[in-house]
Amino acid sequence: xxxxxxLGGTTEANTLARSIADLGVSATxxxxxxxxxxxxxxxxxxxxxxxxxxxxxxxxxxxGITHVIDATHPFAAQMxxxxxxxxxxxxxxxxxxxxxxWAHQDxxxxxxxxxxxxxxxxxxxxxxxxxLAIGRMHLDDFADQPQHRYLLxxxxxxxxxxxxxxxxxxxxxxxxxxxxxxxxxxxGTQVVVSxxxxxxxxxxxxxxxxxxxxxxVMIDRPALPLRTELSSVAQVLDWLDHSGVNLGV
Ligand code: 3Y8
Ligand code: NAP
Numbered sequence: 001x002x003x004x005x006x007l008g009g010t011t012e013a014n015t016l017a018r019s020i021a022d023l024g025v026s027a028t029x030x031x032x033x034x035x036x037x038x039x040x041x042x043x044x045x046x047x048x049x050x051x052x053x054x055x056x057x058x059x060x061x062x063x064g065i066t067h068v069i070d071a072t073h074p075f076a077a078q079m080x081x082x083x084x085x086x087x088x089x090x091x092x093x094x095x096x097x098x099x100x101x102w103a104h105q106d107x108x109x110x111x112x113x114x115x116x117x118x119x120x121x122x123x124x125x126x127x128x129x130x131x132l133a134i135g136r137m138h139l140d141d142f143a144d145q146p147q148h149r150y151l152l153x154x155x156x157x158x159x160x161x162x163x164x165x166x167x168x169x170x171x172x173x174x175x176x177x178x179x180x181x182x183x184x185x186x187x188g189t190q191v192v193v194s195x196x197x198x199x200x201x202x203x204x205x206x207x208x209x210x211x212x213x214x215x216x217v218m219i220d221r222p223a224l225p226l227r228t229e230l231s232s233v234a235q236v237l238d239w240l241d242h243s244g245v246n247l248g249v
Contacts (some may be wrong), residue, residue, distance in 0.1 A: 002245040004241045005030060005065045006043070007079055011174065011201045013099050016233050017041050021105045022066030023247050025240075028063070032079070034137075035155045035172075053085035067243065069236060070227070071097040075195055077222040082137040086225050087198060096229040097236055099198040101221060102206065109180045109215040115222070116141050119193055122217045133205055134219070137161065153187035174201035192216045 003019060004027035006013055013029070031038045033047040050056040060068070070083045072194040080096065087094035104110050113119045116138045123130065130148045132139070136158060139140045141163040142150070142166035150166040152158075157170050169183065184192070184205070193211045194202070196218055209216050230236050241247055 053082040056086035074221040175204040181205040
């Protein structure tokens with residue numbers, strides 16, 4: 001009897017959850033518990049860490065999980081590494097549902113950097129108006145560049161901020177080009193800092209920056225060990241079908 005675990009938190013994970021629920025396949029959707037009110041799902045949801053790869057392996061065994069689909073964000077590298085280790089040790093099927101990285105296009109003014117630390121270093125220099133659109137978890141790193149006027153976009157209202165000059169916008173994507181362009185014009189943005197998340201949910205700010213001729217510090221996604229990588233829900237359903245799940249389609 002198939003029993004899936006979807007490691008979620010992205011647009012693609014939500015699309016997959018919808019399809020799996022419609023097919024009536026037994027599955028659980030997992031959130032890390034990063035935000036106050038994560039989006040509801042058409043599947044049973046669990047929230048919070050598993051306790052490392054060992055905790056995930058125990059969860060897989062205790063709940064009779066037969067397949068894990070890692071549909072987490074490309075920057076959720078620790079979760080993805082743990083999923084690989086736990087699925088090897090328990091012998092259950094693992095596939096990642098991921099999305100291609102964004103590629104530089106004509107008109108883009110990107111400065112690619114390998115990680116958040118390099119993005120902080122790239123902001124050395126005189127005061128600028130910086131749209132820091134990378135969420136909450138890495139804000140502390142930018143305290144090394146306090147000279148800037150920051151525009152922060154966060155999912156939840158923050159308690160304290162590590163940056164002296166910051167305006168906060170509380171908003172959950174997916175975002176629109178019109179909305180991001182108006183936000184950047186209103187703020188007088190001179191540089192955007194972005195993760196190379198891929199997908200559609202966070203791309204709007206890049207299109208707006210291109211139209212406005214604003215440079216972008218683009219953080220490359222972390223490298224991950226080899227694993228089966230799929231790029232659509234259809235491919236996941238095909239993978240499930242070929243690994244013994246009767247989808248009845
Ligand atoms: C908790 C689950 C959907 C899925 C929505 C996608 C799209 C909108 C774009 C900007 C960039 C950012 C951030 C972002 C996007 C989608 C998708 C995506 C970027 C939710 C969600 C959870 C999170 C966690 C959150 C992080 C933060 C990152 C904000 C749900 C809404 C910046 C990544 O405050 C915090 O602690 C936020 C933490 C991890 C990165 C960071 O370092 O702070 N996502 N985002 C998941 C969990 O608990 O397991 O509530 O729906 C999901 C989504 N965020 O269709 O509704 O699929 O990528 N999320 C980035 O890409 O740069 C915003 O502002 O332009
Ligand atoms: P991370 O750094 O790779 O993970 C750190 C720890 O958080 C993991 O080891 C695990 O804890 C727990 N965790 C992460 N994702 C989980 C999930 N889906 N279910 C249960 N536990 C999870 O991950 P992150 O970057 O903090 O991302 C957290 C969540 O936000 C993920 O669902 C991700 O898809 C979503 N998200 C992240 C970003 C981003 O920019 N990072 C953007 C959009 C959405 P244990 O070791 O205790 O098991």
